[in-house]
Amino acid sequence: MKLGFSDVEEAFRRECASWFEDQMTGEFADIRGIANLVDKPERRKAWERRLAEHRYSCIGWPIAWGGRDATLNEQVIFAEEYARAGAPNRLNHMGVELLGPTLLALGSSEQKARFLPAIAEGTAIWCQGYSEPGAGSDLAAIRTRARRDGGEWVIEGQKIWTSLAQFADMIFVLARTEDGTGGREGLSFLLVDLDQPGIEIRPIRQINGESEFNEVFFDGARCPVENMVGAEGEGWIVSTTLLSFERGISTLGQQMQFRNELDAVIAAARRNGKAADPVFRQRLAEAEIGLRLMRYGALRMLADGKGGALAGAALTYKIQWASWRRALGELAMDVLGQEGEVAPTDAEGWPLLTNLYLYSRADTIYGGTNQIQRNLIAERGLGLPREPRGNA
């Protein structure tokens, strides 16, 4: 058993760190440290393209598709250094981390050739069309429909909580394509161009005043039949394959961002004297311990080495980090006191810690609520009997 990374991996870390530092103190200094997902979208698109020029946009992909064939460890190191340098959240996270691996695993060769290069080059931004007003964590309740019209699918329905749809070029949609089906049956996975009549995107104003999420309305929107990934009616399998990537590598590098946030709380506590208060010292220590245990838990997951779909400890990871971060948000506000409630009136958004406090309320909801996570752990991990379910 070993704690750290290898010398070769550490060399890769230095290479990444140095390049990010150059970019973030140079041409892209204006987007360094942006704490939200919505500021300066045009600059962030430029950043996506810059990453691509350096073959840094999708390092886990095969070399033939613009990636670097990076190992899991290298991907984690990359994500850590990315966050450490204060580089902004990826505008094309959905394309790079979710759709790309899904197409590589399940897409046809035509679909790969058609969609992967634009993701790798940072020219096509993707968003995710899963959730609906009546289907949040219960994806099997999806009602958005698609029907065949010659060589095209015609889509009717509504998606919600669609992150960054307002900046995206493409959306992957889970739609019901077979009449009279329910649950996981009769769903198909479609790749849809957002720039067409029959699609309307309405940003949702959130608890922090920003609009990362959107409603997306489909009223006769179309995509060619060859844009269906996997077989007709088997979209559920495609979508769960994709979600396994979401719960895998893409969450591991987050810890460096969490480190930055905890460091900001520590700095605030030192500044206003609460770092000397025994009660706050206990809470800060708990936060530090929680973060470290996340890191070593992640290293255990990596050592499991099951590729993209990480099992075992991974089952508990979402609830672990979401709960930790929500508690950190509360600790941040307790440390800051009233200072955390105010910003200059000409400020564009909330500062890091206030935004953390507000945004972290979403962490325990999106990607499967804490309640859903507990059911998953209990039923899949601990083998407890299933709850009675409706029509599934």
Place this chain on the structure above:
Amino acid sequence: MAFALDEQQQMIAETAAAFFAENAEGERTRAAMANGIDRDLWRAYCRELGFGGLMVPEDLGGPGLGHVELAVVTEQAGRTLAAIPLLGHVMATAALLASDDRAAIEAHLPAMMAGDRIVAAGERGGEGTFVPHAAQCDLLLLLGEGGADLIEAGAATVEPMKSLDETRPLARVHASAGDPLPGGTVPCEAARAAGVLCLAAEALGGAQEALDRTIAFAREREQFGRPVGSFQAYKHRLADRAVEIEQARSAVWWAACALDEGHETRALALHAAKSFCADTYLRIAGDMIQLHGGIGFTWEHDAHLFFKRARAIANMLGDGPHHRERVARIMLDEAA
């Protein structure tokens, strides 16, 4: 990345699991509660299993294994609440080796490794400080500010106490002086580190066993025509504990590995592991009683044995607030 048990470590874990499951089942633990130590079990652990000198280097007759191996073995001992003097043994072994005192090592270690000489270890303190197994041991290791002392049991005044955790009874110890181990605080720190790791791993094992048994109960026990484990109130509680146990396992492995590698996070890891694992054990042992309903409150059920062991671990070698304060010092004061 190799932050996982290697093949040999996996084998040691399985061997230890089988040994304790076979030999330290509930009835035997209960029988040992009358005198605090299951001596046959301890001899078998030392000799048959050959773990009496787990961390003793090869030139001194041991297998020369590390803290990771110690942690996986101790975790299994904790699962079955084995009534053995593992804690004092581990602390004394670490202190002796760290002291490099050839005379003391030759005088004590061979008999310790054979399971013939039992050592109790604890902090030298006042009226409110108690040493586990002090009334059953042959030799005492007392830790103080300046260093560690070895004292023959007969040379100390030992006052046995009725103890909450009867599988590891406490005693009050009065000892004016003993043979100080050379090296000042070095053997002291080695003993504390090994002891803290030992307790954290034992807590992990106990917590895992308490969770597993509660899950088994929740799958079998029916109320309102359904297994109680199908109710969300059960599921969510058990899921939360499972999340904590995953973190506790990361904590133990981190601490063990950091000790073996002399990693810079060594101290942080030990404080984190002790506080986190003890808290986890306390919660799941408490839940074990609650989620078993009335039967969990009875003497016949094992839940109280876990509950009491968990409480004893939480207090021993520094409680949660103590270790979190040490974490706070490292993160807030030293790094400033």
